[in-house]
Amino acid sequence: MEAANSSQRHKLFKYVVIFVLTHGYQNIHASQESILGNENLKSVDDFKADSLGIDRSTMPGATLFRDNCLDCHNGSVPRAPHQQWLELMDAHTLNAALTKGIMKTQATHLSSTEREQITDYITFGAEIFITDEQYPSNCKDQQIKFNLGDIPPRINWGHDTSRHVPAEVAQLATKDIPKLRLKWAYAYPGANRARSQPSAGWGSIFVGSQDGKVYALDLETGCEHWRFQASAEVRTGIVLSDGQDSRPMVFFGDILAKAYALDALTGQLIWQQRTHDHPSATLTGTPALESGVLYIPISSLEVIPAADPNYECCTFRGKVLAVNALTGKEIWSSWIIPKPAIHAGETSIGTRILAPSGAPIWSSPLIDISRGMLYVGTGENYSSPSDNSSDAVHALDLKSGKQIWKKQTTAQDAWNVACMIAKNPNCPKEPGVDMDFGSSIILIKDDESGREILVAGQKNGMVYGLDPDKNGKIIWQQRLGRGGIQGGVHFGMAAETHQIYVPIADNGETPPNYDYQGPAQGGMHSIDGRTGDILWTNLKKDICGDNRPYCAPGISAAVTSFSGHVIAGHLDGHLRIYSSSDGSVLWDYNTAKKFKSIAGFEGIGGSISGGGPILHKGYLIANSGYGLYFHEPGNMLLVFSAEET
Numbered sequence: 001m002e003a004a005n006s007s008q009r010h011k012l013f014k015y016v017v018i019f020v021l022t023h024g025y026q027n028i029h030a031s032q033e034s035i036l037g038n039e040n041l042k043s044v045d046d047f048k049a050d051s052l053g054i055d056r057s058t059m060p061g062a063t064l065f066r067d068n069c070l071d072c073h074n075g076s077v078p079r080a081p082h083q084q085w086l087e088l089m090d091a092h093t094l095n096a097a098l099t100k101g102i103m104k105t106q107a108t109h110l111s112s113t114e115r116e117q118i119t120d121y122i123t124f125g126a127e128i129f130i131t132d133e134q135y136p137s138n139c140k141d142q143q144i145k146f147n148l149g150d151i152p153p154r155i156n157w158g159h160d161t162s163r164h165v166p167a168e169v170a171q172l173a174t175k176d177i178p179k180l181r182l183k184w185a186y187a188y189p190g191a192n193r194a195r196s197q198p199s200a201g202w203g204s205i206f207v208g209s210q211d212g213k214v215y216a217l218d219l220e221t222g223c224e225h226w227r228f229q230a231s232a233e234v235r236t237g238i239v240l241s242d243g244q245d246s247r248p249m250v251f252f253g254d255i256l257a258k259a260y261a262l263d264a265l266t267g268q269l270i271w272q273q274r275t276h277d278h279p280s281a282t283l284t285g286t287p288a289l290e291s292g293v294l295y296i297p298i299s300s301l302e303v304i305p306a307a308d309p310n311y312e313c314c315t316f317r318g319k320v321l322a323v324n325a326l327t328g329k330e331i332w333s334s335w336i337i338p339k340p341a342i343h344a345g346e347t348s349i350g351t352r353i354l355a356p357s358g359a360p361i362w363s364s365p366l367i368d369i370s371r372g373m374l375y376v377g378t379g380e381n382y383s384s385p386s387d388n389s390s391d392a393v394h395a396l397d398l399k400s401g402k403q404i405w406k407k408q409t410t411a412q413d414a415w416n417v418a419c420m421i422a423k424n425p426n427c428p429k430e431p432g433v434d435m436d437f438g439s440s441i442i443l444i445k446d447d448e449s450g451r452e453i454l455v456a457g458q459k460n461g462m463v464y465g466l467d468p469d470k471n472g473k474i475i476w477q478q479r480l481g482r483g484g485i486q487g488g489v490h491f492g493m494a495a496e497t498h499q500i501y502v503p504i505a506d507n508g509e510t511p512p513n514y515d516y517q518g519p520a521q522g523g524m525h526s527i528d529g530r531t532g533d534i535l536w537t538n539l540k541k542d543i544c545g546d547n548r549p550y551c552a553p554g555i556s557a558a559v560t561s562f563s564g565h566v567i568a569g570h571l572d573g574h575l576r577i578y579s580s581s582d583g584s585v586l587w588d589y590n591t592a593k594k595f596k597s598i599a600g601f602e603g604i605g606g607s608i609s610g611g612g613p614i615l616h617k618g619y620l621i622a623n624s625g626y627g628l629y630f631h632e633p634g635n636m637l638l639v640f641s642a643e644e645t
Helices: 006-014 025-035 044-050 060-068 091-099 112-122 174-179
Strands: 180-187 199-201 204-208 214-217 222-229 249-253 259-263 269-274 288-290 293-300 319-324 331-335 343-344 352-354 366-368 373-377 390-399 405-410 442-445 452-457 462-467 473-479 494-496 499-504 521-527 533-541 560-562 565-569 574-579 585-590 592-594 602-604 615-616 619-624 634-640
Touching: 044 222, 044 269, 060 112, 091 112, 112 565, 174 180, 174 585, 180 585, 180 602, 204 634, 214 249, 288 366, 331 560, 366 442, 442 494, 499 602, 521 565, 560 615, 565 619, 574 619
Parallel strands: none
Antiparallel strands: 180 634, 199 204, 204 214, 214 222, 249 259, 259 269, 288 293, 293 319, 319 331, 343 352, 366 373, 373 390, 390 405, 442 452, 452 462, 462 473, 494 499, 499 521, 521 533, 560 565, 565 574, 574 585, 592 602, 615 619, 619 634
């Protein structure tokens, strides 16, 4: 990639995948401002450190990390997270790991000051976040008890990928939508993103956070029943068992690829396990629970260390792990790329290329009981040569994990972060543009013909109707957006019978050297899942203004439908309810502002992305804030209910 001019550089840096940026709004703003004067991005580390005004090499922790940590955290040791993976974690969690956690033994020879210096180096000078002790549980005696009569419904990720809330669960009538008011707000301590989709049941909300805590909060008051500390950030949604055949349980995963099961009423750990040995493996897709088996989709961010020209890219391959939900014991595992990567050549500077690799699974699996199938969508290959496992829908046997068929819709999509850096030899030769299936697959039925159709949305802006009985044969396809690395269908669609609600995240810009089709189509779309025909489109106007550089009009977060409506959280921070009949907006609430948390401190909302809103017994529940990829940070959980004006 040749040196870019000023305008091109702006776009280039805007789309560099800065997964490790864990700082607040001011630092994000500083990053963008300082970038503009650079000729070329030399490395991801240059971008992170130099843009923050930090000479990282002179930090005391640099030598300490090199001498005490790097040999294991350079990507060569299974289960040891890569350095750039550690940089995703918050300072408090890292310091706790060194002082009293998993790395305590390895750090016994270090002083408390040295441990803090290592943490400071890893987090680019971030302060140690607020401790648990400063925010104690605030439920009163009469509020401690859970409502055991409020059985968690089997909807949303983890149970049903259609993301449709039945009327008896939603309990929100059309006439009451204008009456929705904020009932309470909870600010996650020390966070700049709120990504984990909450779940509701037993009169409570269960949700994960950036610093790895999972909370059980009273639905009506927001008081805290319990909290659990995972090893790292929890990005998956929270899955609840109904407790009918066993004790009530909570399931989720963290960014270090650990899966957990907790007692839902106490927060006590039942089991945990690492699901993948690769140092860059992670869990972002919500596990699916069915008949006592938990199906765990596994992804990775090995695309980050691949930005180092000396890194041997790449070895990760996507995987689905099936475990006994009560014990965590493995039942089967299925590799999306059947065989491990092999030596496939060298880069221009002599670094080994390992391939095929990649095909991560970003989203919650779809379980098809009648066919005995499990369906997942995959992301790109990470290295060259590519194979037919990437950007594909895969059908696995539910009992054994054996791959029955796969349907690739975009061939030769090999991509990693090196492709966003000038002349980086680790960029694959194929013309990849990172066109994942990041959204869960949906299964619908044509009531007239009885035919069932798989509906799959992709980041290239395409939506497909596939035949589950003919190895995924394409029945129809419809372009709804231009697509992009952060465009197209990003986190999730919803379906009400055969009507499909498709959020498009297109934000008006594309990375340099990539030619996407047509104009940006950020907004809400509705199609007929039987034919792919467009029913209506509501493109969102850009209301951000010059004073909000990290605001965008598109819809990245998963959407949720209920009784002729669809709820969408937008990158501009607005939470909107649309009519399913014509796409008109019936309710609009701006979450990109300050809120007083019930825990007693102030928080702020921002862009909405990741897991979408949920509805439960008349309560609308949504996260706000997404301080990644040049979106507006925030740390809010917001709960609304219909009240008389």
